[in-house]
Amino acid sequence: MAGEVAVVGFAQAPNVRRTHGTTNGVEMLVPVFAELLAATGLSKRDIGFWCSGSSDYLAGRAFSFIAAVDAIGAWPPIAESHVEMDAAWALYEAWVKIRTGEVDTALVYGFGKSSAGDLRRVLALQLDPYLVAPLWPDSVGVAGLQARLGLAAGLWTQRQMAEVAARGQRDVDELLARPYVADPLRAHDCAPITDGAAAVVLASAERAGELCARPAWITGIEHRVETPNLGARDLTTSPSTVAAAEAAGAEGIELAELHAPFSHQEILLRQALGLGERVRVNPSGGALAGNPMFAAGLARIGEAASRIHSGAAGRVLAHATSGPLLQQNLVCVMEGR
Amino acid sequence: MAKQLAAVIGTGQTHHTAKRQDVSMAGLCREAIDRAMADAGVDWPEIDAVVLGKAPDLFEGVMMPELFLADALGATGKPLLRVHTAGSVGGSTGNVAASLVQSGVHRTVLAVAFEKQSESNAMWALSILPPFSMPVGAGAGGYFAPHVRSYIRRSGAPEHIGAVVAAKDRRNGARNPYAHLKQPDITVESVRSSPMLWDPIRYDETCPSSDGAAAVVIADESVASGRPAAWIHATAMRTEPTTFAGRDQVNPQAGRDAAAALWREAGITDPLSEVDVAEIYVPFSWFEPMWLENLGFSELGQGWKLTEAGETALGGRLPVNPSGGVLSSNPIGASGLLRFAEAAMQVMGRAGEHQVDGARIALGHAYGGGSQYFSLWVVGAERPGAR
Numbered sequence: 168m169a170g171e172v173a174v175v176g177f178a179q180a181p182n183v184r185r186t187h188g189t190t191n192g193v194e195m196l197v198p199v200f201a202e203l204l205a206a207t208g209l210s211k212r213d214i215g216f217w218c219s220g221s222s223d224y225l226a227g228r229a230f231s232f233i234a235a236v237d238a239i240g241a242w243p244p245i246a247e248s249h250v251e252m253d254a255a256w257a258l259y260e261a262w263v264k265i266r267t268g269e270v271d272t273a274l275v276y277g278f279g280k281s282s283a284g285d286l287r288r289v290l291a292l293q294l295d296p297y298l299v300a301p302l303w304p305d306s307v308g309v310a311g312l313q314a315r316l317g318l319a320a321g322l323w324t325q326r327q328m329a330e331v332a333a334r335g336q337r338d339v340d341e342l343l344a345r346p347y348v349a350d351p352l353r354a355h356d357c358a359p360i361t362d363g364a365a366a367v368v369l370a371s372a373e374r375a376g377e378l379c380a381r382p383a384w385i386t387g388i389e390h391r392v393e394t395p396n397l398g399a400r401d402l403t404t405s406p407s408t409v410a411a412a413e414a415a416g417a418e419g420i421e422l423a424e425l426h427a428p429f430s431h432q433e434i435l436l437r438q439a440l441g442l443g444e445r446v447r448v449n450p451s452g453g454a455l456a457g458n459p460m461f462a463a464g465l466a467r468i469g470e471a472a473s474r475i476h477s478g479a480a481g482r483v484l485a486h487a488t489s490g491p492l493l494q495q496n497l498v499c500v501m502e503g504r
Numbered sequence: 505m506a507k508q509l510a511a512v513i514g515t516g517q518t519h520h521t522a523k524r525q526d527v528s529m530a531g532l533c534r535e536a537i538d539r540a541m542a543d544a545g546v547d548w549p550e551i552d553a554v555v556l557g558k559a560p561d562l563f564e565g566v567m568m569p570e571l572f573l574a575d576a577l578g579a580t581g582k583p584l585l586r587v588h589t590a591g592s593v594g595g596s597t598g599n600v601a602a603s604l605v606q607s608g609v610h611r612t613v614l615a616v617a618f619e620k621q622s623e624s625n626a627m628w629a630l631s632i633l634p635p636f637s638m639p640v641g642a643g644a645g646g647y648f649a650p651h652v653r654s655y656i657r658r659s660g661a662p663e664h665i666g667a668v669v670a671a672k673d674r675r676n677g678a679r680n681p682y683a684h685l686k687q688p689d690i691t692v693e694s695v696r697s698s699p700m701l702w703d704p705i706r707y708d709e710t711c712p713s714s715d716g717a718a719a720v721v722i723a724d725e726s727v728a729s730g731r732p733a734a735w736i737h738a739t740a741m742r743t744e745p746t747t748f749a750g751r752d753q754v755n756p757q758a759g760r761d762a763a764a765a766l767w768r769e770a771g772i773t774d775p776l777s778e779v780d781v782a783e784i785y786v787p788f789s790w791f792e793p794m795w796l797e798n799l800g801f802s803e804l805g806q807g808w809k810l811t812e813a814g815e816t817a818l819g820g821r822l823p824v825n826p827s828g829g830v831l832s833s834n835p836i837g838a839s840g841l842l843r844f845a846e847a848a849m850q851v852m853g854r855a856g857e858h859q860v861d862g863a864r865i866a867l868g869h870a871y872g873g874g875s876q877y878f879s880l881w882v883v884g885a886e887r888p889g890a891r
Contacts, residue, residue: 224568393574
């Protein structure tokens with residue numbers, strides 16, 4: 168249908184604890200682009216629009232995304248843009264661009280090398296710089312407060328949190344015997360520090376069929392942000408996710424990829440979205456299995472889309488988050504036809 | 505899907521100055537936003553989404569400040585995008601906001617861009633040495649001075665041209681109530697006697713460091729009809745790599761490609777005749793003739809002749825930067841959106857003391873990085889195609 172956009176390709180770098188390249192992502196992105204272009208049969212000159220997501224603070228320098236453009240080999244010059252957000256929002260910008268009719272393909276990418284710094288402290292700088300950040304509340308400690316609120320409200324238990332982390336493959340009792348990192352969070356409740364990158368190709372209705380046997384059609388994509396004032400939010404649910412999902416038409420979902428960097432957040436999101444027992448959640452392992460900052464949200468969209476590409480699912484939901492304690496959330500609903 | 509019409513229906517900006525210590529970052533943004541929304545005559549329920557642009561986060565020392573600014577930006581409960589494309593970001597912010605309307609996704613979008621340089625130290629932020637990267641260690645002036653020298657050598661431009669630009673833009677700035685620098689009495693001679701910073705760029709030929717913000721409200725045809733509006737005729741963005749053998753930093757291909765795409769979309773075949781006023785990103789004086797050529801307003805090597813003849817002054821054939829431009833105010837992340845907003849103000853007839861009489865078609869231009877990121881738009885007093 169005219170105006171529709173589909174995910175027609177997805178590739179990602181290995182999600183690893185540490186890489187030895189620069190913080191601008193080039194070494195991780197070059198093979199990812201090669202894989203993606205080979206799979207879709209496109210060359211870089213065929214791409215109508217490029218859009219990326221990354222963070223200078225994570226990279227420890229200004230303009231890291233400019234250096235990342237060297238992974239493209241942007242010559243002749245390209246139509247390109249960048250968001251200082253998870254690349255799921257770069258995908259949103261590219262989806263908008265295709266819908267203007269200006270271009271019919273877009274390549275979206277995100278990258279993050281968390282191993283270069285101290286992620287817990289870096290993320291503290293997302294908090295209110297006048298009143299909160301000077302106290303250096305680190306990201307794991309803040310998440311622990313959220314987990315504690317849910318425990319106190321009876322919305323989840325530490326065993327349920329461990330069951331999320333175990334995914335039926337590890338001994339829950341053994342996990343619960345381990346020490347706390349930030350009470351009530353244990354190591355298995357927290358996403359690992361990860362270096363990585365991800366990329367997705369989007370195409371218009373006119374092009375998608377020739378690039379992918381079974382495109383993942385985006386039937387709705389929406390995002391919302393909440394107040395930064397942690398004390399003013401109900402931290403045990405996610406109104407912005409609920410609003411985005413409602414606007415995106417999240418019904419009849421068979422499979423969901425949720426961007427939950429902490430085990431309790433996967434439960435929280437599942438509850439907020441009303442995903443029943445029959446919805447398969449995070450078959451990829453989710454962010455708890457690999458959390459490349461600024462790429463992990465885009466990877467959720469790519470992972471969910473790949474289940475449609477393979478025919479394993481018919482209608483899927485992908486979720487991405489940004490900011491402290493799920494402050495900003497994006498929901499992308501896709502289907503195969 | 506056919507592209508929807510979009511128009512600027514309101515603009516706002518702060519009083520720009522070196523240190524706005526009377527306001528927080530939130531207050532700075534809100535000052536521009538409140539003016540833009542009053543100018544547009546819209547209230548918060550009508551704003552569907554917010555786009556925030558600014559240059560590197562290290563300039564304020566806050567990671568992704570749009571997160572802590574969500575309430576102040578009026579974005580809470582709505583979609584919020586954060587754009588960052590180096591110095592061109594203000595322009596990109598306008599273009600992304602326009603695309604949200606042109607795609608039919610939203611009806612009314614608020615675009616905001618800011619920089620509060622007094623919160624941190626831009627020179628420090630730009631001087632971090634990443635491993636494996638060639639250190640520049642020169643700041644922006646030292647980086648661009650060789651490009652200017654190369655331009656002078658290639659074009660044979662006389663050495664006072666830069667001073668002509670600086671004197672014109674600072675005098676224009678004196679007509680703009682929001683400008684950081686207001687120097688009504690500056691002359692070509694006084695510019696040429698100011699200290700040399702990065703040969704051939706003198707102190708008075710250099711942009712200031714400013715705190716400031718800009719905002720525009722962009723709406724679809726159903727909202728904009730019947731209101732004062734600057735209709736968006738074309739937008740363009742192009743990027744090229746920072747360094748490679750054979751790259752032309754003086755007349756970058758990305759800028760030429762962006763301009764060609766822009767004029768094509770706007771249906772403009774002779775920019776110098778058809779554009780009434782241009783707000784061009786000129787942080788160092790000599791970039792006026794350089795960008796005049798890059799944008800196609802003149803033949804290669806001839807841009808300085810327009811400047812020398814006074815054609816880029818108010819009353820000339822193509823007034824450039826009647827607002828005073830970046831040379832008079834430079835809140836980096838906002839500077840591009842200021843160019844875009846000032847272009848819109850001109851065709852809406854709302855530029856006050858620096859209004860160009862009868863302006864119907866205006867250019868907004870921004871560039872960033874090592875002259876490698878370009879964002880442009882053309883706005884008009886009439887709907888596209890109505891000329």
